[in-house]
Amino acid sequence: MGRYILRRLMHGLVVLAGVSVLVFALLHVSGDPVAVLLPLDTPPEEVARFRHQMGFDRPLPVQYLFFISRAVRGDFGYSYHYRTAALPLVLNRLPATLRLTGAALAFSVLVALPAGLAAALHERTPLDLSIRLAVLIGQSAPGFWLALLLIAVFAVRLGWFPVSGARGWRSLVLPAVTVGSFSLAALARLLRAGLLDVLAQEYIRTARSKGLSPRQVMIHHALKNAAIPVVTMLGLQVGFLLGGAVIAEEVFAYPGMGRLLVSAVGHRDLPVIQAFVTVTATLIVLVNLAVDVAYGWLDPRIRQG
């Protein structure tokens, strides 16, 4: 087990090294970084001085080494817009985003579990059909639009929740529903399909013929096996949740790091964008590491492979 964890840890570090190249490359995607960073009407001698000052006249590998040696120390440079260090700017808003994605994940799992279960137990009944229709809507409605609908109905018409901001748990509800709805649909659907597959297996028939009640069969035999793909999926959903949080934070004016990203994109504030991508990737690598470890612990075959 120790060696398995070490191997996954090394893999995570390799991925992060790759992410650092990607983040470094962001500056060069547009061709000339100076053209991105300076206004169009900058005089040529000014451009040349800036190019030299920023080190853009050096070979790319040298520039990368310079970048990575600062990045590992948490130095992504100063935000062009806010004129403060970029990484703390992102990290300061991380807790708010974690609260939002955490609430979204909790919401999606808590609703997906009973929904998937009910749909599988009552296959091809009106209940199953309406759950599947809701799943289809959840998978197909764009987050920004869903957010606006929720605001119009629950914040403006009914006045149950605030329209925007982050004051208390009430302001977390609508953004969390927005961010969680896509994962909710994906999980409910996967759980339903998984349960139906498992329920068709021989050992379920055996369990039934032993005289176990449907409820016992479901909980002891079916749910456990159907949960395996759901756990894998949860690891993959983190990326979707963080991506969805960017949109929801913007619509609800929620002060997380996603809203910071949108404003940084608007200002072409590259250090903040680079810090954001690095922080997000680190989070995802950590979550996947945790999922891998949990897996190796649950299933001995994996840690030997």
Added chain:
Amino acid sequence: MMPPQRRRSLAGPLGLAVLTLIALTAALAPLLSPHDPMEQDITRRLLPPVWLGGVPEYPLGTDGVGRDVLSRLIYGSRVSLLVGLSTTALAGLMGVSLGLAAGYFGGGVDALLSRLSDVQQAVPFLVLALAVVALVKPGLLNLIAVLTVTTWVNYFRVIRGAVLAAREEEYVWAARALGCGDARLILRHILPNVAGPAVVVATLLMANVIIFEASLSFLGLGVPRSLPTWGRSVADGRDYLVSAWWIALFPGLAIMTTVAAINLLGDWLRDRLNPWRRR
């Protein structure tokens, strides 16, 4: 294992029919639109839909600067379908060929490409697309390019896995023993095995790409302002959520309907192409 069993489902054909309708709308947009989607008429702003006291000239009402909501809806389908289809096709070309190469040849190429796909998976698509879109010039071609390089890994992983499985099939060994070359082996014996998974990935990806494009447009990024898009129309309605809800409601419904139709078609194809999975 139970024998494969086909259930007659109307969902797939329904999805296909809806998509065909939307594609026709996009193709015939100039004929179907009652107005120029960019034409503003300040004297006729915020008109409600016709059944709520509007005028028949603007069946779905007008937006904050007096543009026809229906015409913008019709023209908006063009960008969504164009970006969705071309990104899905280009990312498919890239992901399938690289997946074939990595799965078939293995070794250093495989290791490099697999790490690259791991790296891309550690950055959410929307975040990567946002970061890159910020730095390139706005425009349809750039947007499609950005979405292509951020989504090809969807194909790569699935295709690489399918190739690894197909490579060990007996008929592939047999063909190789008969002296079949790499190119022929890949095209004649392996490619047919990965076509099914590729089609399934394509439908699911197209649904997501349409949502990505709409999200970027909603944020005012990607597609230039001179083109009407569903995402931007929703953003236009943001300030009128209560007083003129129709501005944001209809384009959102259009996105949802399109994506739902693609999802229905995708599920149906997945069932058809994978006879052992009944549900």
